[in-house]
Amino acid sequence: MHPYQIYISGVGGQGIIKTSVIMGEAAMKKNLPVVVGEIHGMSQRGGEVSTQMKIGTSHSPLIEESNADLILAFEPLEALRGVNMVNKDTHVVMNTAPIYPFNISQSEHSYPDSSTILNELQSHAKKVITMDADEMAKKAGHILSMNMVMLGGAVAVTGFPLDKESIIKSMYDNLPERSIPINLKAFEEGFKFCMENL
Template structure:
């Protein structure tokens, strides 16, 4: 099993937490995983790009046209990072605008849940529902339980479950 995944957003959207959850699922599966993060100005709302390679890979960076799955948490990042997605790859976009890919307004749903950062797990739930990732629903919940702070645990699981039901 090999899968290349990119996660793109801006600082404060939970890109790095989402990356950790996906990586933890790979570890729980007994699969090798490589990650790379680019978040230089993220604390100021700048772009955050994270890549994951699950399976037997030599390096963590994803080349142009090689990503199997893209999770775009900030619609404006799509133009900058869509070239990494391979033809026929699975594209999930957090957006209230029409356009390419599987789009859901995760930010609106997350705000209604009381925490705008939850859009990351809502989008993850959608991707898992569509069977775009290597993992099952149950494996995601296990990884979230392993990584989420206790005070946010139930809210994180609720966000993921919400994405599953969209």
């Protein structure tokens, strides 16, 4: 099976690793081969973080340039930073809530505005789905459920190799019990939004 390749990007502390673990375990329980490459350590102090994942036969989790099937971007600038992974068949699901680098006011390059980010991505990808996942998470009950909004969005994308039920089961296996209701709500919101906007 040619692997389905997912590039997840964002900022340290947004719950990227948890999201990839939920997907990966769901794949494993369906007997699909799966590998994930994570970044730990220094980059977690507000730096950029990316996780790469292949579901299907593969040795390394690292995705060749232009080979991502799905970009799941938890932050707009980090979506754009992953543009080298995008090709004409790539779906991008992006959270529109920006996190400005702490030194942006002294940075040589400014934070691009949202329409520029969208245009750049759209010119290279098949489809870019944008949602304010921060706001959707707050509505679901907690900002920290933002990663589950994004996960819901990913599951809705055409070609995503895992079904909703197996992802939900994996959420139960990987999230604290008391957080499940809010996280499920957040997941459903993301899923619904992406289904309607595909």
